[in-house]
Amino acid sequence: MHSTSKSREDHLFLLTTSLSGRDQWQFAIGVLVVLVAALLVTVPFASIALEHTEALLPAYATAVFIVDLVTATLLLALFSVQRSSAVLALSLGYLFSGAMILPWALTFPGVSASLGLPDAGLQTTAMIATVRRLSFPLFVLAYALMKDSDTFLRTPQGTERNIIVMSVTGVIVIALALTWLVVANDDALPTFMRDEMHVSDLWHYVPATAVGLSLAGLLSLWRGRCSVLDLWLMVVLCSSLIEIILLSYVSSGLRLSVGWWAGRLYGLISASIVLLVLLSETMTLYARLARSVLAERRTRDARITAMEALSASIAHEVNQPLASMVTNADAGMRWLGRSPPDLPEAKAALERIVNDGHRTAKVIDGIRTMFKKGTQERVPADVNQLIVETLKRSRSETHLARISVQTELYETLPLVTGCPVQLEQVISNLVANSIDAMTAVSSRERVLRIQTAPQGSDRILVSVEDSGSGMTPDCKERIFEPFFTTKPDGMGMGLIFCRWIIEAHGGRLWMMDNEPHGTIFQFTLPRADAPIFLTGERT
Amino acid sequence: MSEKSLISIVDDHDASREAVAGLVRSLGLVTAVFENAFDFLKSEEFSRTACLIADIRMPRMTGPELYNHLIATGTPIPTIFITAYVDERDRELALKAGVHCYLSKPLSPDDLLACIRSVISNGSEGPE
Structure with missing residues (x-):
């Protein structure tokens, strides 16, 4: 019984468990509308080529890398609290995506040369892009499929750190290995590019598959309880759909065109959405938490005041029978000091002292029960x-x-x-x-x-x-x-x-x-x- | 003033009232006890009371309220306040208002006796 009420409380704190409210939906839809409108504005200019803009690519890649890395870190922090495998999968998705953007940018035709790196093969960049493009929706899909079954870790508390270290290492090793495989075996790669700027027919299967995976992810996020994170992941998938549309269809796969760069921008936006949501929700929840801590402190202060009042009242009231005992004893001594001593009056005074003593003992007993251990x-x-x-x-x-x-x-x-x-x-x-x-x-x-x-x-x-x-x-x-x-x-x-x-x-x-x-x-x-x-x- | 002065005691706490009455009697004085101010005001002992000993904290009518009532109705009685909750400001105000003594519980028999003596000797000299 106790654990249910506890997990219910947890729901209030975590992004993955607090349900998305109506205003959040409105906001998300508003963001989507703006993104789609921007897409429509871009379309007429999409095919214009922007030559020599590859110099901007390292900066772009760095931005995406950092955003992905921070998002992955925050999600891992969320995981370490919530121990949900779904969140772990999602954070690894961001980590992998971030890890793969660096080789993608470094192998981009023109970039490697300007950085003094050996020239990668023609297909290398496209292959890395493919891996990146297809893996992210897969990670989101994994998250969406796991989130409702609530597959919380069964391992004992305190093992999160090991799990995080192992999975992060795993992802980085896989990213490095893939990069090495792709770079070293350019000849064996499928022909995605006709030349440095233009994609081949084979490439078109990649965005089509990515669209399919993204739609599958959207559908599985849609069903079931929709948490704040789920809602914004849907926006992420939508905006990466727009990215794919811009990159592969609107700009006809022409690299470094307006449409292509717009697609890149959408990629950056889509990478940042979860980060922004995580940050803003965290701040909101933090503020709410601070408020509740304040309220709790006020309650505790009130309780302390009540406690002080009670102890003051107990002190005074225990004092009362004690005062009576002293007074009765004084009276008794005076009765005994008379000549002749008035024994019946002295006896009466002593009896009153006995009664006062019993009363005091009862009070103390009551207080003891009241504050007994465990109460x-x-x-x-x-x-x-x-x-x-x-x-x-x-x-x-x-x-x-x-x-x-x-x-x-x-x-x-x-x-x-x-x-x-x-x-x-x-x-x-x-x-x-x-x-x-x-x-x-x-x-x-x-x-x-x-x-x-x-x-x-x-x-x-x-x-x-x-x-x-x-x-x-x-x-x-x-x-x-x-x-x-x-x-x-x-x-x-x-x-x-x-x-x-x-x-x-x-x-x-x-x-x-x-x-x-x-x-x-x-x-x-x-x-x-x-x-x-x-x-x-x-x- | 009758030859044996009557001391009336008003205190809502049974144990305390009995203890004070016992002490006053052991000093050789006659006492009448009351649980509250109303019983005292209605009693036939009221008019014969030479000295009033009243607890300060009582429900419905407190010691100071009783004292003010006596002044207001033109039937002042020399009064001694007793309390377990000593408050210096209260003491000052009470003494300024004409209360003879302000004593804390537990009562010191010597103080109480001195107080009652001063009240009764004043009364027997009949300054009013």
């Missing part, structure tokens, strides 16, 4: 079950007092988070009070009614009603004061402990008159699944 522990608790158990225990008392016990327990009452021992203490205290309040009633039926129900969307309400004699205005005012009691043997700490426990659980406890007779004690407790971000959009 600060919080676990999911079923209040209905606690009520049933408490009533079971007090069955002989209610039976003896001829009290009819009625329960109206809400069947699917949400769980609360708390210390079951303390909550049970509250319930049994309230039940005991109700029973005591009714023992003097003889003219009407003695009814103890306990109700539970959800209240609002974030808490539950518990009512304990009796048909006793009710309370005088004086009692009502003082009922929650320490040491106030209407019972001859009561210590008057019961209700203040109840209130303290409920408030320490984030709830409220109060009393009101029952109609036509008696008293109702009610308390609320926050639900275990209550939203932790009241302002967050959890749909």
